[in-house]
Amino acid sequence: xxxxxPIAELPIGVLTVxxxxxxxxxxxxxxxxxxxxxxxxxLIFLDIPPAVAVATVAAQVAGSSTTGVLTYWxxxxxxxxxxxxxVGGGILGTVLGVLFFNLMRRLGQLELVITLSYVTLFTIIGxxxxxxxxxxxxxxxxxxxxxxxRLAGSHPWWMGLPLRMRFHQSKLYSSVIPIALLAVIIGxxxxxxxxxxxxILVPALIYFFRVPPSVVIGTSLFQILVTMTxxxxxxxxxxxxxxxxxxxxxxVGGVVGAQFGARAARNLNVESFRLMLALLILxxxxxxVVELVVTPSEPFSVVMPESAR
Amino acid sequence: MRRLLALxxxxxxxxxxxxGPRAETLIAAMxxxxxxxxxxxxxxxxxxxxxxxxDGRTAARGDPYDIVITVRGPRRMLIVREKEExxxxxxxxxxxxxxxxxxxxxxxxxxxxxxxxSEEAARRERIGLANAExxxxxxxxxxxxxxxxxxxxxxxxxxxxxxREEPRGVTFLSNTLFSAPITVPATAPTGSYDIDIxxxxxxxxxxxQSTNFEVVxxxxxxxxxxxxxxxxxxxxxxxxxxALFFGWLASVIFxxx
Numbered sequence: 001x002x003x004x005x006p007i008a009e010l011p012i013g014v015l016t017v018x019x020x021x022x023x024x025x026x027x028x029x030x031x032x033x034x035x036x037x038x039x040x041x042x043l044i045f046l047d048i049p050p051a052v053a054v055a056t057v058a059a060q061v062a063g064s065s066t067t068g069v070l071t072y073w074x075x076x077x078x079x080x081x082x083x084x085x086x087v088g089g090g091i092l093g094t095v096l097g098v099l100f101f102n103l104m105r106r107l108g109q110l111e112l113v114i115t116l117s118y119v120t121l122f123t124i125i126g127x128x129x130x131x132x133x134x135x136x137x138x139x140x141x142x143x144x145x146x147x148x149x150r151l152a153g154s155h156p157w158w159m160g161l162p163l164r165m166r167f168h169q170s171k172l173y174s175s176v177i178p179i180a181l182l183a184v185i186i187g188x189x190x191x192x193x194x195x196x197x198x199x200i201l202v203p204a205l206i207y208f209f210r211v212p213p214s215v216v217i218g219t220s221l222f223q224i225l226v227t228m229t230x231x232x233x234x235x236x237x238x239x240x241x242x243x244x245x246x247x248x249x250x251x252v253g254g255v256v257g258a259q260f261g262a263r264a265a266r267n268l269n270v271e272s273f274r275l276m277l278a279l280l281i282l283x284x285x286x287x288x289v290v291e292l293v294v295t296p297s298e299p300f301s302v303v304m305p306e307s308a309r
Numbered sequence: 310m311r312r313l314l315a316l317x318x319x320x321x322x323x324x325x326x327x328x329g330p331r332a333e334t335l336i337a338a339m340x341x342x343x344x345x346x347x348x349x350x351x352x353x354x355x356x357x358x359x360x361x362x363x364d365g366r367t368a369a370r371g372d373p374y375d376i377v378i379t380v381r382g383p384r385r386m387l388i389v390r391e392k393e394e395x396x397x398x399x400x401x402x403x404x405x406x407x408x409x410x411x412x413x414x415x416x417x418x419x420x421x422x423x424x425x426x427s428e429e430a431a432r433r434e435r436i437g438l439a440n441a442e443x444x445x446x447x448x449x450x451x452x453x454x455x456x457x458x459x460x461x462x463x464x465x466x467x468x469x470x471x472x473r474e475e476p477r478g479v480t481f482l483s484n485t486l487f488s489a490p491i492t493v494p495a496t497a498p499t500g501s502y503d504i505d506i507x508x509x510x511x512x513x514x515x516x517x518q519s520t521n522f523e524v525v526x527x528x529x530x531x532x533x534x535x536x537x538x539x540x541x542x543x544x545x546x547x548x549x550x551x552a553l554f555f556g557w558l559a560s561v562i563f564x565x566x
Contacts, residue, residue: 004350004495006530007537011351011495047496059552066556067563112400229549236545240537244548245348251552255559292398299392300461301401304385304412 007243008052014249016046021253025064028254029261030268031277033198033220036061036228037122037284039250040195048246055235055242060250061196062228064258065221071262072218079169079215082179083222086201089180090227093187098234101192115288117193121200122285129203129278137271159209170211170219179209187227196224199281333367333374335508335518336360342520344493345527352495355522359506361485372511375418375425376479377436378489379507382413382471383500389458389465405458407442413471413497414441417478417489426512434514436507438463438474470494499524 002011020042028035036057043053072078104110161175182204186197201220205211211219236242265273340356361374387410393402418425422437432440439459466472471494479489491504501523508516526534537544 002349002351004346004348004530006526006533009496009498059548062549063552063556066553067560070557070560229553232549232552233542233545236537236548237541240541240544242537242545242548244533244537244544244551247548247552248555251555255555259559259563292400294399295394296392296399298461298465299399300458300465301390301392302462302465303388303390 003245003249005048005052005243005246007241008048008056008246010047012046012048012246012249017246017249018253020046021060021250022257025254025257026261026264027257027280028061028064029068029258029263030265031199031202031261031273031280033196033202033277035064035196035254037193037195037199037281040193041284041287043246049241051239051241052243052246055232055239056246056250058228058231058235059242059247060254062225062232063247063251064254065196065225065228067255067258068221068262069218069225072221075218076169077214078218078222079167079211080222081165082167082170082172082211083219083226085176085179086183086186086219086223087226089183090187090190090197090223091230093184093189094191094227094231094234095187096184097188097191100188104192114193115292117189118288119285119292121189121193122281122288125200125203126278126280126282126285129274130282132207133271133274133278137275140271156208170209170215172209172211174209182208183223190227191231196228198224199277333508333516334362335506335516336362337504337506337518337520339504339520339522342522344522344524346499346524346530347528348530350495350530352497353493355491355493357489357491357504357506357520359487359489359518361487361508361516363485370510374481374485375420375509376481376487376489377422377425377507377509378415378417378479378491379436379441379505380413380415380417380491381411381441381503381505383411383498383502384409385412385498386410387412387462389462391458391461403454405455407459407462410442410462413493413502414438414466415473415475415478415491416441417475417491419477419479419481419487421476422474425509430512434507438467438472469496471497493524497524499526 001014003014004011021039024035024039024042027033027038039060040053040057043057044050048056069078101110104113158178159174161177163176164174165176166173182201186200186204189195189200190197198220201223202216205216205220206213232242337357337359340358344353344355357378359376387407388404389407390401390404392399395402416422416436416438422431426434426436431437432443435441435443463472473492475489479487481487493502501521504520504522506518506520507514525531
């Protein structure tokens with residue numbers, strides 16, 4: 001069954017989109033990431049104009065993170081204070097990212113920037129996470145505790161910068177500066193690549209700030225919810241590229257998939273969870289490496305600059 | 310029904326008094342002048358009907374009639390980029406702009422173009438996919454790189470089904486009456502489409518006729534696109550609220566604790 005998308009201006013198989021968004025929703029519920037980094041490239045692969053894909057996925061991510069936020073909120077696994085600072089920094093980063101995005105588009109190098117960023121970001125983050133997950137597994141095998149316990153009073157230097165704040169829910173007492181900086185960077189990357197940034201935020205909060213994983217996912221989803229709601233409206237206003245019908249299809253598949261993902265996450269042990277997320281991120285990065293390195297069967301490509309009218 | 314109407318329109322055209330031409334005249338009619346995009350739209354087909362009109366004074370022809378129909382869709386700026394190897398990776402290095410290039414292009418004829426006109430004449434009269442958008446200025450257009458990029462453009466657009474050549478797309482129903490189906494794929498853009506019909510005999514163009522049709526969104530599709538453009542803030546807000554509502558709804562439906 002096909003349905004015509006009024007903004008993307010092409011018909012699309014309803015079941016294809018529901019299946020795709022359901023699968024991505026499952027992953028997003030499982031790992032507490034928005035899933036935009038998987039869904040956007042998949043939609044582009046289905047011939048949906050990139051601008052429409054990026055803008056519409058923002059709406060879908062907002063919807064599926066709402067479900068997560070409500071669930072974690074009920075379980076009291078959400079730090080609004082930390083989330084608020086992340087949102088503030090994220091907004092500043094988004095504005096900078098949009099400016100950079102437009103500059104690169106004028107220079108005609110946007111595609112290269114996007115591909116190279118995907119490659120570096122995904123391989124580095126995926127690689128680091130894989131290394132860490134494997135090391136933790138080795139420790140378990142060797143009978144040692146999986147994770148070094150945080151010693152009282154010991155913390156990385158960046159947490160000791162000025163403007164320290166206490167975040168009770170996250171068991172964190174840290175300077176606001178590095179947290180806000182992290183949020184700015186994620187907002188920037190999110191605006192340029194059209195992803196929520198949860199896949200960077202979750203490991204960064206765990207590794208750099210030692211926030212308990214149980215609180216990280218809820219808080220990260222809260223930050224994603226606010227920025228993606230804003231991004232949806234911003235995309236609609238600036239380039240009219242949000243496709244309502246596509247958004248509804250993605251939402252239906254996404255929220256249902258996310259429910260099953262969140263349920264599956266409860267039966268998953270932490271170490272294999274981390275290993276799987278690392279492999280997933282790494283494989284997306286590898287896909288872009290392949291695209292860069294393999295001799296293309298068709299060296300030409302055609303783009304329509306005004307396609308996102 | 311549409312076809313019948315078109316044939317009636319043709320007959321009406323036939324009955325009109327001809328102004329004593331020496332050469333043939335072409336009369337053309339469309340099965341419809343508008344394609345409406347609805348939510349179950351997956352492309353559409355129109356039919357062009359035409360008649361070669363002759364009278365007693367029209368010169369007798371030794372050669373059979375040939376018809377070439379060129380359809381040009383809405384024009385947009387197209388940028389063609391070429392990937393080149395640079396060290397270990399492939400990058401878009403060079404690009405060519407094709408400003409105001411039709412996004413849809415179809416050339417139908419009753420037999421292969423090579424049998425109808427010579428290559429030289431085809432180029433001059435802009436017949437065929439490769440020639441339809443060739444600039445009049447030869448020198449400028451003949452440098453090798455442009456040709457190179459143009460070939461890439463044609464190949465990609467043909468793969469997408471937006472450019473096509475139908476060497477048997479025109480059928481003669483009698484010696485002078487012909488019809489040609491025009492297939493518009495679902496990915497073809499909205500806007501106005503121009504149809505040029507040229508009558509050939511023995512490689513010489515005898516008469517021309519042009520008509521047009523448009524592709525428009527209708528119903529829900531049209532209202533949504535209108536809303537997105539006229540009320541972008543409210544459209545975005547509505548989409549965002551809908552997203553939040555879906556998220557909330559799912560958490561209510563699936564709530565177990």
